[in-house]
Amino acid sequence: MGRRRGSFGWGRVIGCLGPVLLAACGPAEEVRAPEPRPVRTVTVTKRETGDTVALTGRIAAQDVAALGFRTAGRVMERPVNVGDRVTAGQTIARLEPQNETNAVRSAQADRAAAQAAVTQATNHFERQETLLAQGWTTRALFDQAKKERDTAQARLDSAEAQLKTADDLLGFTVLKADAPGIVTTVGAEPGEVVQAGQTIVRLARQGGRDAVFEVPAQVLRTAPPDAVIAVSLTDDPAVTATGRVREVAPEADPVTRTFEVKVGLDAPPEAMRLGATVTGRLRLDAQAVIEIPASALTRADQAPAVWIVDPRSATVALRNVQVVRFDPAKVAVAGGLDVGEVVVTAGVQALHPGQKVRLLGARP
Numbered sequence: 001m002g003r004r005r006g007s008f009g010w011g012r013v014i015g016c017l018g019p020v021l022l023a024a025c026g027p028a029e030e031v032r033a034p035e036p037r038p039v040r041t042v043t044v045t046k047r048e049t050g051d052t053v054a055l056t057g058r059i060a061a062q063d064v065a066a067l068g069f070r071t072a073g074r075v076m077e078r079p080v081n082v083g084d085r086v087t088a089g090q091t092i093a094r095l096e097p098q099n100e101t102n103a104v105r106s107a108q109a110d111r112a113a114a115q116a117a118v119t120q121a122t123n124h125f126e127r128q129e130t131l132l133a134q135g136w137t138t139r140a141l142f143d144q145a146k147k148e149r150d151t152a153q154a155r156l157d158s159a160e161a162q163l164k165t166a167d168d169l170l171g172f173t174v175l176k177a178d179a180p181g182i183v184t185t186v187g188a189e190p191g192e193v194v195q196a197g198q199t200i201v202r203l204a205r206q207g208g209r210d211a212v213f214e215v216p217a218q219v220l221r222t223a224p225p226d227a228v229i230a231v232s233l234t235d236d237p238a239v240t241a242t243g244r245v246r247e248v249a250p251e252a253d254p255v256t257r258t259f260e261v262k263v264g265l266d267a268p269p270e271a272m273r274l275g276a277t278v279t280g281r282l283r284l285d286a287q288a289v290i291e292i293p294a295s296a297l298t299r300a301d302q303a304p305a306v307w308i309v310d311p312r313s314a315t316v317a318l319r320n321v322q323v324v325r326f327d328p329a330k331v332a333v334a335g336g337l338d339v340g341e342v343v344v345t346a347g348v349q350a351l352h353p354g355q356k357v358r359l360l361g362a363r364p
Contacts, residue, residue, distance in 0.1 A: 036358040039316075040346035041309055044337050046290055052283050053223075055213045056234065059276045062208030062246075062264065064184070066199040069095060070172040074193050080201065082186055086177040093188070093200050095173040104170050107163035114156035121145070121152035181205040184274065209268045211243060211278050214258040218325060220248070222284050229263050234277040241268040289324070290333045296345040297323070297331055306337070307344035307351050315354050316344060 073095035080092050128145040131137035185202035188194050211231045226244060233239040246264035253260070263280060265272070272278065296306050304323045307316045321336030337343070342359075344351065351357070 034356075036314065036356040037347065037350065038360050039307075039309075039344045039351070039357045040360050041342045042292060042296070042345050044290055044292065044339055044341045044343060046339055052281055053219050054279055054281050055215060055219075057211050057213035057231075057263075057278055057280055059268075059272050059274055059278055060210045060212045060262075061181070061184075061204030061274060062210050062262075063205040065178070065181075065203050065205060067092060067175060067177070067201045067203055068187075068196070068198050069093070069175055069194060069200065070196055071095070071100075071169055072193070072195050073099075073173060075188050075190050075200070077190055078186065078188065078200065080183050080186075082183055084183045085180070086183065086203065087180050088177055090177045091174060092177055092183075093175040095194075097170055097173040100166070100170040100173055103166040104163070107159065107166040111156065111159035111163050114152070114159040117152040118149070118156045121149040125149040175200055177203060179203075179205045179207075182274065204274055209265045209272060209274075210246065211241075211263040211265055211280055213261050213263065213280055214253065214256060215261045216258055217252065219282075219284075220259060220261075223282060224284070227282055230281045231263065231265060231268075231272075231278050232281075233271065234279050236271070237279075239269055239271045241265045241272060290337050290339070291330045292333060292337075292343055293345045294326060294329055294331050296343050296348065297326075298348045304331075307348050309342040309344060309357060309359070311342060314356050314358070316351050316357055318353055 076094045076096045078093040080086060080090075086092065125145040125148070128137055128142045132139065132142045181203045183201055184204045185199070187199040187201065194200065211229075228242055228244060231241050231243060243263040243265040245261055247262040249260040252258060292306065298305050298307070298318075300318050300320055303320045305318050305320045308319050309316055319336055322334045323331055324334040325332040344357070346360075
């Protein structure tokens with residue numbers, strides 16, 4: 001009885017599992033491949049470019065001198081102010097001269113005493129010389145008189161040198177312009193105590209004007225040598241002048257990473273005053289470059305890159321490129337692309353290497 005019940009139970013289990021096992025052994029449902037992603041593209045070409053670069057700068061003097069006293073003291077007067085025109089030799093400032101005047105008087109007194117000593121020693125020497133010739137004195141007394149005369153003369157020379165030094169120090173209390181120009185900065189007011197060499201007045205000497213610009217490194221690399229630069233007033237473009245690069249800073253500004261470039265202007269008009277804002281325009285050399293839309297640019301390995309479409313397999317691959325110039329609309333590429341290659345310009349953020357794509361405008 002027990003055997004019959006067990007056989008009956010296994011049969012029912014097998015009978016129930018049969019349809020399930022047969023269903024599992026049937027053919028699996030086929031997985032559909034993803035649709036190619038539609039993208040916009042552009043074919044790489046080269047074209048001649050010679051862009052005009054416009055930069056904003058300012059007018060500055062070619063020769064600027066910081067004038068200061070050669071001695072310390074208290075400023076008594078400074079008759080010039082910012083913007084004043086001065087001539088060569090014009091007094092710019094004075095120091096109180098009491099100490100220097102007293103030093104001159106003392107040196108004059110020392111020289112007078114030394115002169116009197118020389119006169120006395122010379123007379124004594126001449127008497128001894130006459131007496132020695134007549135045999136009325138000894139050689140020793142004659143030599144002593146000669147020594148006294150030479151010593152007195154040396155003291156006179158020293159006194160005259162000290163007087164010259166005192167006169168120079170007195171002259172140093174008066175600061176004069178060494179050339180005609182315009183006062184651009186003042187560094188001390190009357191009543192202030194200043195040190196030797198401290199800037200009292202900054203003078204823009206006449207004789208030349210510069211247009212000073214902050215120029216990016218890429219413009220310096222592509223600018224033609226000895227190029228003529230057109231400069232005009234920003235608020236009045238009708239006021240113009242031309243010039244050539246006179247000086248380029250050897251080191252970039254640590255903040256802006258640009259280089260200061262000074263353009264010497266040829267006969268600038270009077271309206272181009274010091275400090276005026278000007279615009280300089282430079283035509284770059286024409287050269288064949290590859291330009292692509294800025295939307296095509298992405299990054300790979302911390303460097304600029306673009307997606308390249310393989311026309312045979314319709315798949316994309318990421319490639320690094322070397323960018324030399326860019327703006328919001330287009331990018332100039334110096335390396336990494338060849339003429340005829342197809343570059344993705346829209347949809348770059350949703351791609352991955354080896355992905356199939358479909359060019360917009362082509363048949364699906």
